[in-house]
Amino acid sequence: MRVREKILVIDDDVTLLNLLRQSLEKAGYRVITATNGLAGLQQMYDQRPDLIILDVMMPRMDGWETCSRIREISQVPIIMLTAKDEEADKIRGFKCGVDDYVTKPFSFAELTARVGAVLHRTKQPPPTKRPNIHVAGDLVIDLDNRRVTRQGKPVDLTPTEFRLLACLVENAGRVLSHEQLLTQVWGYEYTGDTGYVKRYIWYLRQKLEEDPSNPKHIITERGFGYSFQR
Numbered sequence: 001m002r003v004r005e006k007i008l009v010i011d012d013d014v015t016l017l018n019l020l021r022q023s024l025e026k027a028g029y030r031v032i033t034a035t036n037g038l039a040g041l042q043q044m045y046d047q048r049p050d051l052i053i054l055d056v057m058m059p060r061m062d063g064w065e066t067c068s069r070i071r072e073i074s075q076v077p078i079i080m081l082t083a084k085d086e087e088a089d090k091i092r093g094f095k096c097g098v099d100d101y102v103t104k105p106f107s108f109a110e111l112t113a114r115v116g117a118v119l120h121r122t123k124q125p126p127p128t129k130r131p132n133i134h135v136a137g138d139l140v141i142d143l144d145n146r147r148v149t150r151q152g153k154p155v156d157l158t159p160t161e162f163r164l165l166a167c168l169v170e171n172a173g174r175v176l177s178h179e180q181l182l183t184q185v186w187g188y189e190y191t192g193d194t195g196y197v198k199r200y201i202w203y204l205r206q207k208l209e210e211d212p213s214n215p216k217h218i219i220t221e222r223g224f225g226y227s228f229q230r
Helices: 016-027 037-047 063-073 087-096 110-122 161-169 178-186 196-207
Strands: 006-010 031-033 051-055 078-082 100-103 133-136 141-143 145-148 218-221 223-228
Touching: 006 016, 006 037, 006 100, 016 031, 016 037, 016 110, 037 051, 037 133, 051 063, 051 110, 051 141, 063 078, 063 087, 063 141, 078 110, 078 161, 100 110, 133 161, 133 223, 161 178, 161 196, 161 223, 178 196, 196 218, 196 223
Parallel strands: 006 031, 006 051, 051 078, 078 100
Antiparallel strands: 133 141, 141 145, 218 223
16 A cells, blocks of 8 residues: 655645645645745644645745755755746756746646656655754754754854753753753752853843743743743
């Protein structure tokens, strides 16, 4: 029995999104969808699709930026959808790492055929180890390679800052006490010195949060500790 490939479609046009889903499911694919770039990045990380269909024109984060962010952490095949049939845009897409390019309007039969061709061309054996990469908004945190980017740009963290961030990220959604963080990041000999934690949390927020005074990811749980939220 054939294992059905999983396709992620990212497009803010809900009507087109539903039509693409129906067409691809009819062709035997599993389909997941997202209506914007950020949601698409999270779906890509959570669902590990075999191919992504990505629209260029989207609000907030367009297809170009979304493609660049995807390529920071994955070589999953990408088919770009665009209303522009211009050579410069196609060249830009291929430089960005796009595998194929489809201009609107298009027939669903043609797109489905292109999906099959790209999957056949790029098919690789499954990885033996899942990359230890975490996506949170505009942050990409690669714990294996000790690399952090924000809005596609590298963030320079000290070894202690990275250990603290890694501790929070590996326990995302859980509240960690000051003592837990001290023990795991600094060691038992620092027990009771909560000032270290507060100081380094401040450093991380300055480097990672869009508004450090109103953080979205590194959250204070007043009277107890901190948590990391995606």
